Amino acid sequence: MANITVLGAGAWGTAFGQVLADAGNNVTMWAIEPEIVKAIQTEHRNPVRLPSVEKLPDTMTATGDRAEAVAHADVVVVAIAAQVARKALEEFNGLLPDEALVVSLMKGIEKDTGKRMDQVVEEALELPANRFLALSGPNLSKQVAAREPAAAVVGCTDIDNARAFAKMCTTDYFKAFITVDVIGLELCGSLKNVVALAVGMSHGAGYGENTAAMIETRGLTEIKEVGTEAGALPETFYGLAGVGDLIATCGSPLSRNYTFGYNLGKGMSVEDATKASNGVAEGVATASAVVALGERYRVDTPLAKAVTRVLNDGISFDQMIAEMFPKDITVE
Ligand SMILES: NC(=O)C1=CN([C@@H]2O[C@H](COP(=O)(O)OP(=O)(O)OC[C@H]3O[C@@H](n4cnc5c(N)ncnc54)[C@H](OP(=O)(O)O)[C@@H]3O)[C@@H](O)[C@H]2O)C=CC1
Ligand SMILES: O=C(CO)COP(=O)(O)O
Incomplete structure (x- = not known):
């Protein structure tokens, strides 16, 4: 049994905290909002971010105090919105025990720097790479919270650390695989959100499965091309964290x-879709970061470019498709 602290009691942080508690660990949730800390402490609920769960496990506690949260942690899990992760984590620098592993659940790219979450976490906490782990896969939080069977991949440059954490998060309904391909996991998780925005737009605009399949398939190619140029293993894109998460998120x-994306496809503005969103839609900020990554690695990113045109310039879905698929004939 390990002491595991989850930073960020959002939908996924809380659902995954429950997985860790079900796996037999002592789980401490840290949240910035006092209302959430109090609800977990006193009612064993997170009515703000995960209202579908009636009662969280008894072995899950919560605190709003940073030092207290991590003082005895064997593992610190980070589930904070990607664009604020650096700032939030800098406040924990120096507080973590020397040997603690740090696991990121986040799926985004830092917009201002173009950095992946492994880079952001390592910089913010001054953490050596062998103590950084990523967990990624098809894990819609509400379904994991309902204890429906699901799986994810744990990545670390030190495969023994990946294996150790995979054991810590395995339950009868949650299965963990391992890999050394941290970059692949990071890019699969982040880039599929941009594809999911586009698929949502197509359904919102009234189109069916053919259009969705076209976007998903071309999106997977784009993710794989950017990812492999950035140093990821190609096979990761065809696994749980790649095509697996694409199927779950886009469907x-x-x-x-x-x-x-669906709301944009129906004609809502970005501002209104942001207001309507029940939690962070990481793809919105990540889309332009993907375009920048493509430029850095000299890989064309037609899907990410077209999505940024919808987000920034308000073009329609039909125009987006026209920009994604120019008239000239190319080899698939
Ligand atoms: N939901 C899902 O199905 C999955 C999500 N993910 C990824 O996990 C990450 C978190 O997602 P999720 O929990 O669902 O998102 P939510 O939108 O539900 O929660 C975001 C979290 O970030 C926290 N946060 C926001 N601003 C700050 C800040 N300034 N300082 C500290 N914490 C802050 C929020 O705290 P507070 O609630 O107190 O405001 C909350 O805990 C994202 O990167 C997402 O892509 C990955 C797999 C599945
Ligand atoms: O990553 C996810 C499922 O694996 C969750 O996707 P959203 O962040 O779009 O809810």
Whole structure:
């Protein structure tokens, strides 16, 4: 049994905290909002971010105090919105025990720097790479919170650390695989959110499965091309964290990215879709970071470019498709 602290009691942080508690660990949730800390402490609920769960496990506690949260942690799990992760984590620098592992659940790219979450976490906490782990896969939080069977991949440059954490998060309904491909996990998780925005837009605009499949398939190619140039292993893109997460996220109204896109496709403004979103839609900020990554690695990113045109310039879905698929004939 390990002491595990989860930073960020959002929908996924809380649902995954429950997985860790079900796996037999002592789980401490840290949240910035006092209302959430109090609800977990006194009612064993997170009515703000995960209202579908009636009662969280008894072995899950909560605190709003940073030092107290991590003082005895064997593992610190980070589930904070990607664009604020650096600032939030800098406040924990120097507080973590020397040997603690740090696991990121986040799926985004830092917009201002173009950095992946492994880079952001390592910089903010001054953490050596062998103590950084990423967990990624098809994990819609509400379904994991309902204890529906699901799986994810744990990545670390030190495979023994990946294996150790995979054991810590395995339950009868949650299965963890391992890899050394941290970059692949990071880019799969982040970039599929941009694809999910586009698929949501297509359904919102009234189109069906053919259009969705076209976007998903071309999106997967784009993710794989950017990812492999950035140093990821190609096979990661065909695994749980790649095509697996793409299927789950692009196929479910439970996905915030899909729903954000759906609302845009119906004609809502970015501002209104942001207000309507039940949690962070990471793809919105990540889309332009993907375009920048493509430029850095000299890989064309037609899907990400077209999505940024919808987000920044308000072009229609039909115009987006026209920009994604120019008239000239190319080899698939
Ligand atoms: N939901 C899902 O199905 C999955 C989500 N993910 C990824 O996990 C990450 C978190 O997602 P999720 O929990 O669902 O998102 P939510 O939108 O539900 O929660 C975001 C979290 O970030 C926290 N946060 C926001 N601003 C700050 C800040 N300034 N300082 C500290 N904490 C802050 C929020 O705290 P507070 O609530 O107190 O405001 C909350 O805990 C995202 O990167 C997402 O892509 C990955 C897999 C599945
Ligand atoms: O990453 C997810 C499922 O694996 C959740 O996607 P959203 O962030 O779009 O809800």
